[in-house]
Amino acid sequence: xxxxxxxxxxxxxxxxxxxxxxxxxxxxxxxxxxxxxxxxxxxxxxxxxxxxxxxxxxxxxxxxxxxxxxxxxxxxxxxxxxxxxxxxxxxxxxxxxxxxxxxxxxxxxxxxxxxxx
Ligand code: HEM
Numbered sequence: 001x002x003x004x005x006x007x008x009x010x011x012x013x014x015x016x017x018x019x020x021x022x023x024x025x026x027x028x029x030x031x032x033x034x035x036x037x038x039x040x041x042x043x044x045x046x047x048x049x050x051x052x053x054x055x056x057x058x059x060x061x062x063x064x065x066x067x068x069x070x071x072x073x074x075x076x077x078x079x080x081x082x083x084x085x086x087x088x089x090x091x092x093x094x095x096x097x098x099x100x101x102x103x104x105x106x107x108x109x110x111x112x113x114x115x116x117x
Contacts, residue, residue: 005029005077009053012079016051018043023054027082030074053079 007029015022021033023046036043041061049057 006080007077008080013051016047018047021046021050022076023049023052024079025053025055025058025071027079028071028075029077029079030071031076032074035070035074 009024012022012024012029015031018036019033021036022029022031024030032039032046036046039046045057046054
């Protein structure tokens with residue numbers, strides 16, 4: 001199934017144009033190309049995060065629960081190394097879902113100072 005594909009950071013980084021815009025939120029890889037024009041916050045901010053991990057930007061805005069539920073709609077897979085369970089409840093996707101990741105696999109991200117200790 002499409003949502004279970006695994007991508008690396010460098011694969012996601014190749015999709016950073018207006019015609020092909022992906023980013024990562026909480027370990028989920030999202031293809032937001034079709035959402036650019038619909039985004040209430042504008043397409044510019046999404047393009048700024050294109051090809052990158054937008055978890056912090058997304059959380060910092062204080063997006064509503066409705067917008068968090070929308071994430072799943074644009075999901076094309078997971079970021080390699082994330083331990084999000086396939087069986088997790090998509091309706092509960094939110095800012096805290098990265099906590100489900102396995103600590104060991106998060107090490108490389110911590111080393112980059114992305115998610116704190
Ligand atoms: C697929 C990912 C995203 C979805 C589904 C999404 C959805 C939404 C929605 C529905 C709103 C309206 C307010 C709300 O319901 O919270 C909104 C507002 C906004 N979003 Fe996003 N968003 C996404 C990613 C991002 C990212 C990565 C940024 C980067 C900074 C961003 C920045 C903003 C801003 C600045 C606003 C306007 C807030 C305001 O006017 O108060 N969004 N977004």
